[in-house]
Amino acid sequence: MPDNHFQPKIVAFFCTWCTYTAADLTGISRLAYAPNVRVIRLMCSGRLDPQFVLAAFRHGADGVLIGGCHPGDCHYQQGNYKTRRRIELLRAVLRDLGVEDQRLRLEWISASEGEKVQRVCNQMTEELRRLGPLRLEHPQRQPAEPAGKTR
Amino acid sequence: MMKPKIAFYWCASCGGCEEAVVDLGEVLLAVADLVEIAFWPVALDFKRADVEALDDGELAAAFINGAVRTSEQEQMAGLLRRKSAAVVAFGACATHGGIPGLANLYDSADILDTVYHQAPSLANPDAATPSENSRVAEGELTLPAFSATVRTLGQVIDVDYYLPGCPPPPALIGSAVTALVNGKLPPKGAVLAPDMALCSECPRAATKPGKLLVTQFRRPHQTLIDPELCLLAQGLACLGPATRAGCAAACVGANMPCTGCMGPTSNVIDHGAKALSAIASLLDADSEEQITARVAEIADPVGTFYRYSLPASLLHRRARPAAREDEEVAP
Numbered sequence: 001m002p003d004n005h006f007q008p009k010i011v012a013f014f015c016t017w018c019t020y021t022a023a024d025l026t027g028i029s030r031l032a033y034a035p036n037v038r039v040i041r042l043m044c045s046g047r048l049d050p051q052f053v054l055a056a057f058r059h060g061a062d063g064v065l066i067g068g069c070h071p072g073d074c075h076y077q078q079g080n081y082k083t084r085r086r087i088e089l090l091r092a093v094l095r096d097l098g099v100e101d102q103r104l105r106l107e108w109i110s111a112s113e114g115e116k117v118q119r120v121c122n123q124m125t126e127e128l129r130r131l132g133p134l135r136l137e138h139p140q141r142q143p144a145e146p147a148g149k150t151r
Numbered sequence: 152m153m154k155p156k157i158a159f160y161w162c163a164s165c166g167g168c169e170e171a172v173v174d175l176g177e178v179l180l181a182v183a184d185l186v187e188i189a190f191w192p193v194a195l196d197f198k199r200a201d202v203e204a205l206d207d208g209e210l211a212a213a214f215i216n217g218a219v220r221t222s223e224q225e226q227m228a229g230l231l232r233r234k235s236a237a238v239v240a241f242g243a244c245a246t247h248g249g250i251p252g253l254a255n256l257y258d259s260a261d262i263l264d265t266v267y268h269q270a271p272s273l274a275n276p277d278a279a280t281p282s283e284n285s286r287v288a289e290g291e292l293t294l295p296a297f298s299a300t301v302r303t304l305g306q307v308i309d310v311d312y313y314l315p316g317c318p319p320p321p322a323l324i325g326s327a328v329t330a331l332v333n334g335k336l337p338p339k340g341a342v343l344a345p346d347m348a349l350c351s352e353c354p355r356a357a358t359k360p361g362k363l364l365v366t367q368f369r370r371p372h373q374t375l376i377d378p379e380l381c382l383l384a385q386g387l388a389c390l391g392p393a394t395r396a397g398c399a400a401a402c403v404g405a406n407m408p409c410t411g412c413m414g415p416t417s418n419v420i421d422h423g424a425k426a427l428s429a430i431a432s433l434l435d436a437d438s439e440e441q442i443t444a445r446v447a448e449i450a451d452p453v454g455t456f457y458r459y460s461l462p463a464s465l466l467h468r469r470a471r472p473a474a475r476e477d478e479e480v481a482p
Binding site: 051139 | 300420443
């Protein structure tokens, strides 16, 4: 693959009880996966504030992956259901803001599913590679320009 | 003693903020005794040259409402910044972008195309499009440039204080002006409104159920709204839990849900994200099908959660279409 080939940046938020443990298993099992994923550990996927997702996009992520326990298996009973609701509503907002559905992915990965971490990370990296970088624009404040003449 | 000089200016706004100043009524008369109004294009016949003639920092305060969309607005904001000791972003548009900020859902070229070429009520036989320079028989005419996005005032110039609201509530305007005149200024960057969620001052707070669950979202025209009961408990997407107080729950008092014009409290970066997070938590839905059905009941998600704050949000505007793989990409 040529060096200038697009390498998507993916920020992943994994819950400590299921998906983060699964990612450890991926490593222990020597299952290599795309290095494009940067993992951040949360106590629960329910800790995920939608602001985290937007901040990741703002600071250069091309995709955000969220991993939690399977429905019914949350260590805190309800956290993953809350995440599911928030993410679906956030997805509706992002769609209208031109951010494609593939850029925000929610997966249930239990502690024993190390190979699923590998599969999901690789799949998402490939999908985003095809999709291209996320193009956002932010206002940069210019130094206050001296008031020009009335035009 | 010389009276402190103040200025009012408007950028991309509807005029409602100016109306709010006039609506101060007798309070305004009291203020007018204390200060000298040096510039107020809506109400008084001053010109830009009058502002240019002032010394730098000569104005005690400039109250600027509206978001910034054109080069003229940007220049006026810069000019008033130089001439003023304090700049107050006045109203939701100056503070967070406001309703004009929803134009950040579209590209500027598409907006001009829609307005001048596609609108069904249009009579434009020559397909004229405004341009910054045009040559006519009498000479050259110029228009301000139309920028790529709508920005908040704070994204254009240094702002000292923010007075949110659509328009700012009279009581908050009164206390802000009084504080400025008396020199009892809060720390720079302060939002001149209480730092609590609207639910804290909502007259319906007592009727908010301990465990609030929304089984179906309704829009105000789809239901007979109970005038006493918490609006969220009635399935209306009220942004009270995520919006700053200070308006004395004016909309809720008029039996309408809060739409978020006061912006978020100080601990929040992105108002819309927090508002949608609060609302999503209330959904009485666990399965994907149920959740999808509830989400579909929200007619315009960006317009609901970012009605006044899209330019100030983390994403600022709609993303540009993604570059395809065959396009050259900067590393």
